[in-house]
Amino acid sequence: xxxxxxxxxxxxxxxxxxxxxxxxxxxxxxxxxxxxxxxxxxxxxxxxxxxxxxxxxxxxxxxxxxxxxxxxxxxxxxxxxxxxxxxxxxxxxxxxxxxxxxxxxxxxxxxxxxxx
Amino acid sequence: xxxxxxxxxxxxxxxxxxxxxxxxxxxxxxxxxxxxxxxxxxxxxxxxxxxxxxxxxxxxxxxxxxxxxxxxxxxxxxxxxxxxxxxxxxxxxxxxxxxxxxxxxxxxxxxxxx
Numbered sequence: 001x002x003x004x005x006x007x008x009x010x011x012x013x014x015x016x017x018x019x020x021x022x023x024x025x026x027x028x029x030x031x032x033x034x035x036x037x038x039x040x041x042x043x044x045x046x047x048x049x050x051x052x053x054x055x056x057x058x059x060x061x062x063x064x065x066x067x068x069x070x071x072x073x074x075x076x077x078x079x080x081x082x083x084x085x086x087x088x089x090x091x092x093x094x095x096x097x098x099x100x101x102x103x104x105x106x107x108x109x110x111x112x113x114x115x116x
Numbered sequence: 117x118x119x120x121x122x123x124x125x126x127x128x129x130x131x132x133x134x135x136x137x138x139x140x141x142x143x144x145x146x147x148x149x150x151x152x153x154x155x156x157x158x159x160x161x162x163x164x165x166x167x168x169x170x171x172x173x174x175x176x177x178x179x180x181x182x183x184x185x186x187x188x189x190x191x192x193x194x195x196x197x198x199x200x201x202x203x204x205x206x207x208x209x210x211x212x213x214x215x216x217x218x219x220x221x222x223x224x225x226x227x228x229x230x
Contacts, residue, residue, distance in 0.1 A: 004159075033217065042120075042206055042220035043160070056217065091159055105218070107152075109159040 004029075004094050004108035005074075012114045019079040019086070021111045025094030032075040033105060034067060037089040049075060082115045089113075118143040120209050122221035130229050131199055137192040137224045139181075139207030149190040150208040150218065151181055160206065166190065177201075202228045 005024040013019050025032050030051050035043040045059040049069040060067065064082075069075040079086055089112045093105035123138040141147060148167050152160040164175040171183040181192045190207060204225045208218040 006159075035220075040222070042122075042222045043208075043218075044220070045217035048217060059217065105162070107159040107161070112157075 004092055004106050006090075006092050006108035006111050008111060009109065010112050010114070012116060013082045014116055015083060016081050019082050019113055019115075021077040021079075021090050021092075021113070022074045023077070023092030023094075023108060024074040025092075026106055029094035029096050029106075031095045031097060032069050033093045033095075034075075034077050035091045035093065037091060037110075039088070043091060046077075079113075082113075084115045087113055087115045118147070118209055118211065118219045120207050120219050120221035122207055122224050124224050125222065126225045126227065128227045128229060129197055132196045134195050135193065135197050135201075135226065137205050137207075137226065139190045139192065139221060141188050141190065141207075141209045141219075143188075143209060143211065145211050148210045149181075149183060150210070151175075151179070151190070151192050152206045152208060152220075154204045154206065154223075156203075163192075163205070197226070197228045199228050199230060202226060 004026055007022050032049045034046040036046055037043045047060050047067045048056040051069055052071050064080045066078045089110045091110045092108045095105055119142045121140045129135050150165045151163040153163045154160050164173045164181055166173050166183045174180045179194045181190050183190050204223045206223045207221040210218045
């Protein structure tokens, strides 16, 4: 039973390019959460999605960032026109329900984005 | 608003020594509390959690944490650490419900030396 799969593991983008980060939740999980970890910081919540719905995007920057979780396929976190400050590790977690917080998420290994 | 404070950014200890990693939280409502461990270049793994009931919770690899409501703390302890415990440890708090997001502390880097 594969865990939460994120790809790519490492991503290098030049300033102004687009970054696409993918997250395949655990089998049977329909709730996905994205977090960002800046250097020397803890994880910060970004967005919570169910299939085809954004439930809570209170942690998403207002511009350049978007997320989706289509009916089929992985969840995608998209960052347009990346800047150096976007360099961070981006983690995805999944759960079977919105109360996955009660039991602790299952996290993926993350995508480490470097903007040069 | 909720917040989590991990008082020590780095904790160096010798192998087989005891260790305590401190975590304090603030919240106006009932909380769930978690400790996660992150090994270098890996994702976070759930170490242990407090949801309700007994205030002392244990993990399978010898760590334990005690929920202290009056002191709003959830410190992590291990009586005898191993080299393999070297990692970064994150304390997190959540309040359940349908929002689902956790608030994380900044992490404590535990370095176990021989």
